[in-house]
Amino acid sequence: MLTDIRSQDAGELKAQFEQWGLPAYRVDQLLTWLYPHRVTSWEQMSNLPKALRARLAEHYALNNLFLVRKQGSRDTTRKYLWRLVDGAMIESVLIPANPGLYGEASDRHTLCVSTQVGCAYGCRFCASGLDGWKRNLGVEEIVGQVLAVEREEETVDEADAAAGSAGIVESAPVAVALAERVVSNLVIMGMGEPLANYQNLLKALKILNASWGGGIGARKITISTSGLVPQIRQLADEPHQFRLAISLHGATDEVRNRIMPVNRKYPLKDLEEACAYYRQKQDRMMTFEYTLIEGVNDALDQVPALARLARRLRAKVNLIPYNRVEGLPWTRPSDSAQEAFLAALEKQGVSCTLRREKGHDIDAACGQLRLRTERESRDAGEGQD
Numbered sequence: 001m002l003t004d005i006r007s008q009d010a011g012e013l014k015a016q017f018e019q020w021g022l023p024a025y026r027v028d029q030l031l032t033w034l035y036p037h038r039v040t041s042w043e044q045m046s047n048l049p050k051a052l053r054a055r056l057a058e059h060y061a062l063n064n065l066f067l068v069r070k071q072g073s074r075d076t077t078r079k080y081l082w083r084l085v086d087g088a089m090i091e092s093v094l095i096p097a098n099p100g101l102y103g104e105a106s107d108r109h110t111l112c113v114s115t116q117v118g119c120a121y122g123c124r125f126c127a128s129g130l131d132g133w134k135r136n137l138g139v140e141e142i143v144g145q146v147l148a149v150e151r152e153e154e155t156v157d158e159a160d161a162a163a164g165s166a167g168i169v170e171s172a173p174v175a176v177a178l179a180e181r182v183v184s185n186l187v188i189m190g191m192g193e194p195l196a197n198y199q200n201l202l203k204a205l206k207i208l209n210a211s212w213g214g215g216i217g218a219r220k221i222t223i224s225t226s227g228l229v230p231q232i233r234q235l236a237d238e239p240h241q242f243r244l245a246i247s248l249h250g251a252t253d254e255v256r257n258r259i260m261p262v263n264r265k266y267p268l269k270d271l272e273e274a275c276a277y278y279r280q281k282q283d284r285m286m287t288f289e290y291t292l293i294e295g296v297n298d299a300l301d302q303v304p305a306l307a308r309l310a311r312r313l314r315a316k317v318n319l320i321p322y323n324r325v326e327g328l329p330w331t332r333p334s335d336s337a338q339e340a341f342l343a344a345l346e347k348q349g350v351s352c353t354l355r356r357e358k359g360h361d362i363d364a365a366c367g368q369l370r371l372r373t374e375r376e377s378r379d380a381g382e383g384q385d
């Protein structure tokens with residue numbers, strides 16, 4: 001199998017071009033086609049000689065993500081379901097900074113990307129792990145989500161018309177002339193445990209951060225983890241200044257053990273020490289993601305433990321009301337219970353927010369669109385036999 005060209009950094013491409021006896025400016029031209037222009041084929045690289053394009057095609061793959069389905073509309077949260085070259089499916093979610101509440105266009109967008117097909121970590125409330133883990137994403141498949149979403153956003157109106165009300169589009173990738181930056185922030189919180197695919201993720205983020213690549217500032221990139229202690233320590237020692245978010249969802253071992261199997265391997269005490277190490281090495285604000293689930297972690301007796309952790313690590317807490325996942329028994333607490341949890345936390349001097357926007361409902365149920373689509377096509381296949 002050929003190496004995908006979007007898995008290569010500028011240094012690797014320069015070394016290859018040098019070996020071919022080609023001048024360095026040809027690499028700059030190639031990178032301009034791949035990133036600002038986000039092309040989908042070699043033929044579109046019109047200022048590269050034909051012979052070089054043929055040589056590139058012989059040496060590298062240029063695989064694109066194929067859009068299967070999308071939900072949402074312009075200036076609300078948009079969820080994309082992609083098919084990869086081996087047929088596996090993943091999701092990405094685009095969240096506008098201002099979700100069009102007053103009818104104006106939003107100029108800043110955060111993209112939530114996936115890092116694995118499925119997930120092995122089996123958090124009890126999550127759809128992504130329901131069918132288990134299939135594989136890690138390659139560097140180019142992580143980078144490719146940003147490029148593909150930006151291409152789609154450029155052509156969004158025609159795509160919406162083609163999709164109709166069902167949100168099913170099944171469209172081949174189309175390159176755009178270029179080049180408005182659509183994605184300004186990245187959160188690595190989609191399907192999969194990001195730090196379980198450490199090497200590919202870090203390389204992809206370096207490409208997305210590079211001025212010759214995605215051009216997204218390191219401080220605008222947040223990596224989330226359910227609590228992989230060794231990798232948090234490894235990340236603390238990286239020179240890049242990516243942000244860290246811990247998917248905490250419980251402030252005691254009792255609660256975390258109940259809903260997050262990872263806590264049995266890396267209990268809170270170890271997680272806290274790894275976060276303290278990260279804090280000391282990177283000295284930047286980290287975030288605790290805390291999904292409020294009725295009867296599981298929304299009792300006020302969690303607040304003192306959560307507040308102690310947040311104060312020690314100078315972490316901000318994001319409270320997220322749970323979004324129901326088909327087939328799972330959990331529900332979100334009432335609005336008044338959510339507000340009471342927030343108020344109790346604030347009273348303890350913790351910086352925290354409660355997500356209230358209705359437009360974000362589809363993002364917390366990450367993994368559901370893939371699950372439903374895969375099950376539908378399995379059922380359809382069975383029906384045809």
Ligand code: SF4
Pocket residue numbers: 119120121122123126127128129190191192193226247
């Ligand atoms: S919450 Fe994250 S780590 Fe846990 S099962 Fe879902 S995708 Fe995996």
